[in-house]
Amino acid sequence: MKAVVHSASTSRKNREMKKYLLTPLKTLSAVAVLCFAIAAWAATPEIELIIKDHLFFPAILEIPAGQKVRVRIINQDPTPEEFESFELNREKLVIGNGQTVIFIGPLEPGEYPFFGEFYPKTAQGVVIVK
C-alpha cells in the first residue's frame, strides 16, 4: 500500500515537473513563432512608390526575379487613387494623403504594367522583373 502511495506521489511530482518544464517550452515556442513572423516581415525588402500630381514615382520599379517585395504606396495627392494591375493580380485603394502596402512576387522575369484607376491616363508604371 505504501509503495502505491509512494508511486502515486512520485507520479504527481513527475506530472508537476513536466508541467513546469512544458510552460517555458510553450512560451519559448510562442516566442519563436513570433520571432519567425517578425523576421519574415522584416526580411521582405520594401520599396516606396509615390503618387504625386496623379503620377507614379518611380514609374519603373525594378525587382529581382523569384523575390517577394513589399511595396509601400504613398499618396501625396489629396484625392484617392487605386493601384491596379491585372498582370500582378493586385488592386488596392490608397486614400488621399494616405499610404498602404501591397505584396508582389515572387515573379518570373518580365514586365508587369500597372496604373492608377482614378487617373489612368497619367498614373502609369511598370514593374520590371530581372
Place this chain on the structure above:
Amino acid sequence: MIESNYCSCRWLSGLVFKAFMSVFVGLSLLSQALADGSAVDKVYHPYVDALESEIEFRSLFQESSSGGKDFKQLHQVSFGRSFGQALFGEVYLVGERSRSGQFELEAFEFEVKWQLTEQGEYSADWGLLFEYEQEFNDDVQEFTTGILVEKEFGRFSGTANLLLIQEWGSAIKDEFETAVAMQARYRYSRAFEPGVELYAGQDSAGIGPVMMGSVSLGVRKTLRWEAGVIFGLGSDSPDNSFRFLLEYEF
C-alpha cells in the same frame, strides 16, 4: 540567418495551408451527407476593395432527369459596400421558381466578408464569411460561417470556401451542415478567365467549367460577369446546374 527564419515562417505557413486543404478535401467528401439543398452558388474570394459598392444579380437554373430533383430557378439580387479596408457587407433578396409553382420571394440575407490577410503576404490569402438568412414565408433561419482561402500559382489562382451552416426554426430540423466550394481559374485576360468549379453539399455535388471576366466602364466602374455549367455527381444531384452572375462595381 534572417533568410533562414523567413524560410521557416514560409514553411510553417505552407504547412498550415496544406493541413487546411487536407481537412478541406476530407470535409468535402463528408459534406455530401450533411448539407441541405443545392450546393451550387458562387465561390467567394477573400478580398475586399475599399470604398467600393456593388449591385449583383445571380441566377441558378437546375435541370434533372426523372428521379432527380425538380427543375428549379433561384435568383438573387443584392447591394453591397465595403466598410474600411477589410470588411464588406451585402444585403440580398432571394427568389425561387419551381417547375410547378410561381416565382416568389423566398428570403433575405445579410452577409459580411472579412479580409484577414494582405494579398500575397503569406503563402495563401485568408478571409471569413458570415451570412444570416431568414425565409419570408416559413420560420426557417440559417447562419453560415465560412473560411475563404486563395492561393496564386503564377497566372493560376485556386480558391476554396469551407462553410459551416446552422439551420433552425419551427419549419425545419435544427441542425448543422457543411458545404464546400472550390475554384481553379486561369487569369488569361481581364475580360476572360476560364476555370473549373466544384461544389459539395447534402444530396448534391457537382463539378464543371466556368468562365468569368470584367469590363471597365469608366473610373471605378466595372461590370463583372461569371457563367458556368456544373454537372451533377451522383444520382441525387441535379444533372446540370447553370449559373450566371452579373455584378456592377462602383
